[in-house]
Amino acid sequence: MIDLSAQKFPRLERKQIAVIGVAVILIAIGWTVLRSARSDISPAPAIVATPATPRPQATDDLIEATKALGTTQQQAVDQLQAVQDLLVTQRAETKRLSEEIETLNQKLGALQDAVANITSPAAGTSAQKSAPAKNGR
Numbered sequence: 714m715i716d717l718s719a720q721k722f723p724r725l726e727r728k729q730i731a732v733i734g735v736a737v738i739l740i741a742i743g744w745t746v747l748r749s750a751r752s753d754i755s756p757a758p759a760i761v762a763t764p765a766t767p768r769p770q771a772t773d774d775l776i777e778a779t780k781a782l783g784t785t786q787q788q789a790v791d792q793l794q795a796v797q798d799l800l801v802t803q804r805a806e807t808k809r810l811s812e813e814i815e816t817l818n819q820k821l822g823a824l825q826d827a828v829a830n831i832t833s834p835a836a837g838t839s840a841q842k843s844a845p846a847k848n849g850r
Contacts, residue, residue, distance in 0.1 A: 729796050736789040743782045750775050 729793075729800070732789060732793045732796055736786070736793060739782065739786045739789055743779070743786065746775065746778060746782065750779075
């Protein structure tokens with residue numbers, strides 16, 4: 714069986730590595746944002762703040778940044794899933810083509826054997842036919 718995986722997929726591996734790298738970077742940024750948010754927020758007082766108290770602008774910005782980060786992270790996950798699906802499809806196609814090539818090689822070998830068997834007796838038969846023809850004259 715012919716192994717074509719190393720020849721056919723170098724570009725796909727680079728894309729997959731790039732998507733994984735982006736996902737790791739996004740996770741690291743999210744972790745950093747959450748960590749800095751925890752250090753910026755003072756411990757909650759025993760009394761719960763009234764809902765009428767406006768939130769500081771930094772908290773709103775942090776919430777928006779977290780939502781945007783979540784969206785970007787989901788997009789990266791979706792892209793990674795698409796790349797993985799493509800890889801599975803291409804591997805299945807490669808396997809199918811390899812099996813088809815193997816079958817064709819077997820048929821070609823059988824055909825070559827058949828042709829070799831046909832030409833070998835035919836050469837012997839023509840030599841035998843020409844010998845009696847010379848003797849009969």
